[in-house]
Amino acid sequence: MSTQEPATPPDMIAAPGSALTLRLEIPTMKSLFIEMRFQETVLSSGTAFLVANDQSSHCALITNRHNVTGRHQETGVCLSKNGAIPDNVLIYFHKEPLHLGEWQCIRLPLFKDDGQPWWIEHPRLGALADLVALNLKWGSDVHKLPYYLKSNLDRVDMAIRPAEPISVIGFPFGLSSTGRFPIWATGFMAQELGIVTPDNPTFLIDCRTRQGQSGSPVIAYRVNGFTKFENDRVSTSIAAGSAAWEFLGIYSGRVNPDSDLGRVWHVSAVEEVFAAAEVAMPKKTD
Known part of the structure; x- marks a missing residue:
């Protein structure tokens, strides 16, 4: 897939300091602001993030399917008021070197020359899964x-x-805390994770989320210690002054406009989509 660097948008200013001087938490750095566009017209904004198996593996971008299709995931209705469907996405990456606090704006086409989409869907659930x-x-x-x-x-x-508390880290209404750094919306788990199944790898959270947070990573963030599973038992890990987090999945929206209940696609679904992306990635040749 090719990438193109567009002209720098006028509001894309550097953050006033580096990640270190601003004392940013690592998860803050992982959420990426995206804009879905038809040609040069911005249709909507959302959130994306990168995933990899480890520090030496392939890396892919993850977001919601409805972000790239421009259609409601369940009804298929066009989400844009002017009836347009996105054909490219603008991604605000962190620019090297990181300490400058600047962003690199990359334009990514969503369709190949033959009209087929560039995105990779869930290998089992396909279009039913709201992540790509x-x-x-x-x-x-x-x-x-x-x-x-x-x-x-x-x-x-x-x-x-x-x-227990969970956080959705994204860009509600396209807003940022500063520059293109995300906003943390914190709510609560609304069910047990143990009842998530391969055929329905989703769970519910109770969190006041809004449009623009679609595609946000969902994490459980703890400071000074946390409980963990160890040898089929729950134990407590205490580390004064340190932070730990558990990546839980990708937020895809509220169950209906009148509710604060939101749906999250479990990390197991993210793993399956990422595995499919690895297979689809052209292999390097000697």
Whole structure:
């Protein structure tokens, strides 16, 4: 898949300092602001993030399917008021070197020359799953900060129960905290994760989320310690002053406009889509 660097948007200003001087949490750096566009017209905004198995593996972009199709996931109704469907997406990556606090704006086409989509859908559930992956050819000008699926950097085997806090880290109404850094919306687990199944790999959260947060990573974030599963038992890990988080999945929207209940596609579904993206990625030849 090719990428193109567009002209710098006028509101894409550098953050006033580096990630270190601003004391940003690592998950803050992982959520990416995206704009869905038809040619040069912005239709909507949302959130995306990168995933990889580990620090040496392939890396892909993950977002909601309805973001790239421009259609309601269940009804198929066009989401844009002017009836347009996106044909490209603008992604705001962190620019190298990271300490400058700047963004690299990349335009990614959504369709091939033959009209087929570039995105990769869930290998079993297909269009029924509201998440997709996009493969990119990475250059040295982009700093990649993925969620790692196969390491304890983002998955510490944290025990998550109903009514415990979770955070949706994205861009409600296209808003940012500063620059293109996301906003943390925090709510609660609304069910047990143990009842998630392969045929329905979703769970519910109770969180005041809004449009623009579609595609956001959902994590459980704890400071000073957390409970974890160990040898089929729950134990407590205490580390004063340190933070830990568990990557839980991708937020895809509220169950209806009158409710704060939101649907999250479980990390297991993200793993399956990422595996399909790895297979679809052209292999390097000697």
